[in-house]
Amino acid sequence: MSLLAVSNLAKRYRRGGKPFAAVDDISFEIGPAETLALAGPSGSGKSTIAKLVLRLIEPDAGRIDFEGGDFLALSGAALRTRRARLQMVFQDPLAAFNPRATVARVLDDPLRIYNIASRAERPRRIAALLERVGLDTSLAARAIHEISGGQRQRVAIARAIATRPSLIVLDEAVSALDVSVRGQILELLLDLQRQERIAYLFISHDLGVIRAVAHRVVILDAGRIAESGDARAVIADPQSAVGKALVAATPKLVRTSQDAS
Amino acid sequence: MTVLLSIRDLVIAYRRDGIEVPALKGVSLEVLAGERLAIIGESGSGKSTLALAVAGLLARGARVGGTIGWLLPASAGAKAPLSVLPDISPSRGEIGNSGAGSLLATSKIGEGGDHSVISPLEGEMSGRTERGAKDRQPSALATSQPRLGRDIGFVFQDPSSSLDPVIPIGKQIAEVARTHLDLTWPDAYTKAKTLLERVHLPNPDATLRAYPHQLSGGQKQRVAIAAAIAAAPKLLIADEATSAIDTIVQAEIVALIRRLVAEDGMTLIFISHDIALATTLADRIAVLRHGELVELGEARQIIEAPRHAYTRALLDAHLGLDAKPLLDRQGASA
Numbered sequence: 001m002s003l004l005a006v007s008n009l010a011k012r013y014r015r016g017g018k019p020f021a022a023v024d025d026i027s028f029e030i031g032p033a034e035t036l037a038l039a040g041p042s043g044s045g046k047s048t049i050a051k052l053v054l055r056l057i058e059p060d061a062g063r064i065d066f067e068g069g070d071f072l073a074l075s076g077a078a079l080r081t082r083r084a085r086l087q088m089v090f091q092d093p094l095a096a097f098n099p100r101a102t103v104a105r106v107l108d109d110p111l112r113i114y115n116i117a118s119r120a121e122r123p124r125r126i127a128a129l130l131e132r133v134g135l136d137t138s139l140a141a142r143a144i145h146e147i148s149g150g151q152r153q154r155v156a157i158a159r160a161i162a163t164r165p166s167l168i169v170l171d172e173a174v175s176a177l178d179v180s181v182r183g184q185i186l187e188l189l190l191d192l193q194r195q196e197r198i199a200y201l202f203i204s205h206d207l208g209v210i211r212a213v214a215h216r217v218v219i220l221d222a223g224r225i226a227e228s229g230d231a232r233a234v235i236a237d238p239q240s241a242v243g244k245a246l247v248a249a250t251p252k253l254v255r256t257s258q259d260a261s
Numbered sequence: 262m263t264v265l266l267s268i269r270d271l272v273i274a275y276r277r278d279g280i281e282v283p284a285l286k287g288v289s290l291e292v293l294a295g296e297r298l299a300i301i302g303e304s305g306s307g308k309s310t311l312a313l314a315v316a317g318l319l320a321r322g323a324r325v326g327g328t329i330g331w332l333l334p335a336s337a338g339a340k341a342p343l344s345v346l347p348d349i350s351p352s353r354g355e356i357g358n359s360g361a362g363s364l365l366a367t368s369k370i371g372e373g374g375d376h377s378v379i380s381p382l383e384g385e386m387s388g389r390t391e392r393g394a395k396d397r398q399p400s401a402l403a404t405s406q407p408r409l410g411r412d413i414g415f416v417f418q419d420p421s422s423s424l425d426p427v428i429p430i431g432k433q434i435a436e437v438a439r440t441h442l443d444l445t446w447p448d449a450y451t452k453a454k455t456l457l458e459r460v461h462l463p464n465p466d467a468t469l470r471a472y473p474h475q476l477s478g479g480q481k482q483r484v485a486i487a488a489a490i491a492a493a494p495k496l497l498i499a500d501e502a503t504s505a506i507d508t509i510v511q512a513e514i515v516a517l518i519r520r521l522v523a524e525d526g527m528t529l530i531f532i533s534h535d536i537a538l539a540t541t542l543a544d545r546i547a548v549l550r551h552g553e554l555v556e557l558g559e560a561r562q563i564i565e566a567p568r569h570a571y572t573r574a575l576l577d578a579h580l581g582l583d584a585k586p587l588l589d590r591q592g593a594s595a
Contacts, residue, residue, distance in 0.1 A: 042478065042507040149304070178303035178534065179578035186587055205507050208580035212587045235582060249512035251537035253564060253581050 001068070002029035003199050004053065004167055009062035011048055022048040023223045026062070032166065033197040037210040037231060039246060040220035046203045048223075050171045053201060054088055055079070067166060084114045087160035091172035093152040097144045103130070103155050104140040110162040129158040133188060150181035154188070161192060171203045186213050207250050211235050219243045264332055265496065265528050266292035266315065272326035273310050273319065281324065284310040286552040288327075294495075297522060297529040299543035299560070301536050301575070306549040312500045312532045316415050317407075331407050407496075411441035414489030414527075416518075418501040420481035424473040424488075430457075431469030434488045441492035456487040460517060479510035483517065490521060497522060500532040515542055536575050540564050548572050 009026040012019050023045040030036045038046045051057045053064060055071070064071040067085060074082055090096050097106050107126045111117045117125045127137040133154040144152060153173065160168050170189070174182045190213060192198055204210050210217055211231055218228040219242060226240035238244045273285040285307040292298055302308040313319050315329060407413055417423045425433060434456055435449035444452060450469065457465035460483040473481055482502060489497060499518060503511040519542055522529045533539050539546055539560070546563040548556040548571065556569040567573045580587075 041509050179536075179575060179580075180303065183578050183580075183587075190587055206580070207508070208582055208584065211582060212580045212584065215588070232586065245509050247582065249508045250582055251512075251535060251541050252583075253537040253540060253576065253579050 001031075002065075003032050003034075003067065004030040004201070005063075005065040006049075006053065007063040007065075009049070009052055009064070010060050011052060011057065012060050021223045023052070023220075026220075026223075026225060028218050028225075028228065030167065030199050030201060032199055033193055034216070035193065035200040035202050035214045037202040037204060037214035037217040038220060039204060039207060039210055039217055040226075040242065041205075041246070043222070044220040044242075045223040046205075046220060047171055049220075050088070050169050050201065050203055054086065054169055055083075080114075084110075084163035085166045086169070087163060087165040087167070088169040088171065089153070089156045089160050089173040091175050093149075093156040094145065096156060097152075099143070099145040101144055102140065103135075103142055103144065103147065106144060106155060107140075107159055107162060110159055114163050116163060125162075129162055130155075132161065132192075133158040134184075148181075150177055150185065153177060153181075153185055157185075157188065157192070161196065161198070164196075165198060167199045167201065169201045169203070172205070173202075174209060175204065175206065182209070189213065207235050207246055219246065262293040262296065264291045265294040266332070267330040268292075268311075268315070268327070269330070270327035271311070271314060271329065272324075273307070273314055274324040275320065276322055276324075283552055284323075285314070288549070288552070288554045290547055290554060290557055292496075292528060292530065293545075294332075295526060295528055297519075297531060297542055297544045299531045299533060299539035299546045300549060301533050301539050301546060302549035303534060303575075305551065307552040308532050308534075308549050309500055310552075311549070312415075312498050312530060315496075315530065316409050316413050316498055318409065318415070408441070410437055410494075411492040412494050412496065414486075414492075414494040414497045416482070416485050416489050416497070416499040416502040418504050420478065420485040421473065423485050424481060426473055428472075429469065430471050430473065430476070430484050434484070434491055437488050437491035452491065453487070456491055457484075459490075459521065460484070460487045462487075478506050479514065482506060482510075482514055486514075486517065486521070490525065490527070493525060494527065496528045496530065498530045498532070501534065502531075503538070504534070511538070518542070536564070537579055537581060548575070 006029070007027045010024050011022045013022050014020070026045070026049060028036060038049060040046055048057070052059050059072070066082065069082070071082065104123070104126050107129055108122055111122050111125055126140055130137050130139060135151060135154050135158070139147065139151065144155070147155070156173075174185050177185060186209070189200065193200065202210065202214050214231040216229065217231040217234050219226045219234065219238070219240060221240065221242035226242045227234060227238065234243060235247060238247050268291070269289050271285050271288045272283070274281045274283045276282070288307070288311060300308045300311060310319070314325070319325065409415060424430075431450055431453045434453035435446065438444050438452040439446060439449035442449075442452070454465045454469060457468050462468045462480060462483050468476070473484070476484065497518070502518070503514045506514065515538065518529065518531070521527070529542075531539065531542055536546070540563075543560045545558065546560050547554055548563070548569065550571050556563065556567065556572045558568070563572060564576060567576060
């Protein structure tokens with residue numbers, strides 16, 4: 001059974017006075033502990049779909065089922081409860097956090113808001129979350145703006161998993177990281193997926209990253225699905241024009257004599 | 262090949278909250294006339310600082326030591342005299358003028374292996390703003406000191422912040438041509454239209470009158486490139502110029518830069534965090550880490566036989582379309 005099922009989703013905006021479809025007739029499913037990637041050029045609808053799934057914006061048409069229920073029908077307390085199971089990590093954690101807040105404060109918020117741990121228990125839970133994402137517990141007292149970009153993205157992941165979600169939307173979550181740090185963050189995400197059975201909606205413009213971590217991929221073009229399927233199969237042999245263009249445009253590192261391991 | 266630019270023991274440090282933070286710790290390299298040199302590195306490697314130093318765009322208050330010696334090709338002046346960037350405090354005499362044809366640093370800041378920085382930048386830095394450029398006599402100084410806009414074109418990562426939002430595209434490009442080529446406004450506009458055609462913007466006449474917000478990110482970057490090459494500079498510096506745009510547009514912009522550099526015989530310094538992207542464009546690659554040059558070589562040698570462990574680590578961290586998926590390395594999860 002699918003964890004998330006999106007059916008015939010549509011969202012229209014007005015641009016220059018004319019309506020245009022940011023996304024149109026989008027359907028896909030994600031199973032438990034599965035990674036589905038959304039790929040496509042700028043303006044293809046990737047981030048609009050993320051916002052719709054998170055209900056940061058409401059669709060003009062379509063249906064979203066999450067954990068077996070009509071997600072769009074939820075409101076009030078029921079929506080808040082369900083939202084704890086659906087988390088997000090964005091490209092720039094500095095923009096997502098109050099930069100002057102401490103790491104502890106950032107992690108305290110979800111534990112308090114969702115009533116996950118009592119005030120007395122929270123420091124211990126915060127320490128456990130930091131350890132889970134590979135950070136030293138002494139980092140708790142540091143301000144968000146003082147720590148490195150990689151550490152900040154680990155804190156963002158720690159905050160996301162604080163509410164024990166079944167699905168995390170990762171919107172270009174590793175795009176701004178240095179390649180050495182990026183590899184570590186991807187490993188962490190895969191480890192969490194295996195241990196906690198978390199599913200990911202993984203949005204990226206980078207087919208190399210998608211191929212490394214995603215089970216399946218949906219390639220978008222101008223708000224519509226151009227093609228979808230097994231991530232490696234689609235990237236190895238794209239059928240759509242935009243899929244072919246994305247593969248062709250990905251910089252190749254041609255190493256003839258060396259093992260790329 | 263002729264050396265266009267000789268960088269010796271370049272040391273740059275910024276002040277942050279009263280603390281001096283080193284950005285470059287004694288970098289030496291030569292840029293050859295007509296080559297495409299990629300400078301790659303991760304954040305904090307100093308790659309952008311190096312680009313800004315070459316262009317004379319360092320923030321006021323940056324401490325600078327070492328030399329950047331220029332050998333402008335003969336077409337820029339009669340004798341191709343040696344010159345030094347105004348920003349490297351020429352008054353303090355870090356570099357000697359050895360006459361045409363060779364580079365010779367006579368005295369420099371930070372002797373030998375000692376990278377102590379003793380040359381704070383003081384006062385107004387010249388030669389970089391439009392106003393500063395206009396204030397000069399166009400012919401006398403022009404042959405000796407490279408000027409941003411005329412001798413050096415610079416393309417930044419974010420075209421939205423390098424274009425003025427309230428000035429039409431055509432005027433922004435024409436202004437560069439007028440300032441540096443001494444053209445009349447009508448001639449400068451004609452030049453601007455030609456440049457828009459050269460960077461493959463559709464409907465150049467309409468684009469001349471358009472404002473930056475009416476264009477896409479990729480189109481804005483094409484405009485920024487048109488402005489950068491308007492005065493036919495010898496050196497084009499692209500600092501993460503394709504990092505903020507999607508993969509397909511990135512490939513188009515890289516192809517455009519390659520074509521323009523070839524057609525105009527420009528030298529290219531291409532700053533990137535992406536080693537694979539760098540190899541699609543560069544003849545040579547310089548790898549920077551923590552403000553130091555760890556490796557410099559032919560692009561093919563860098564990717565096929567890297568000498569430095571850090572270069573190998575960068576190559577291994579690249580997730581290409583042929584790399585083994587991380588999913589497999591860990592054992593499939595779902």
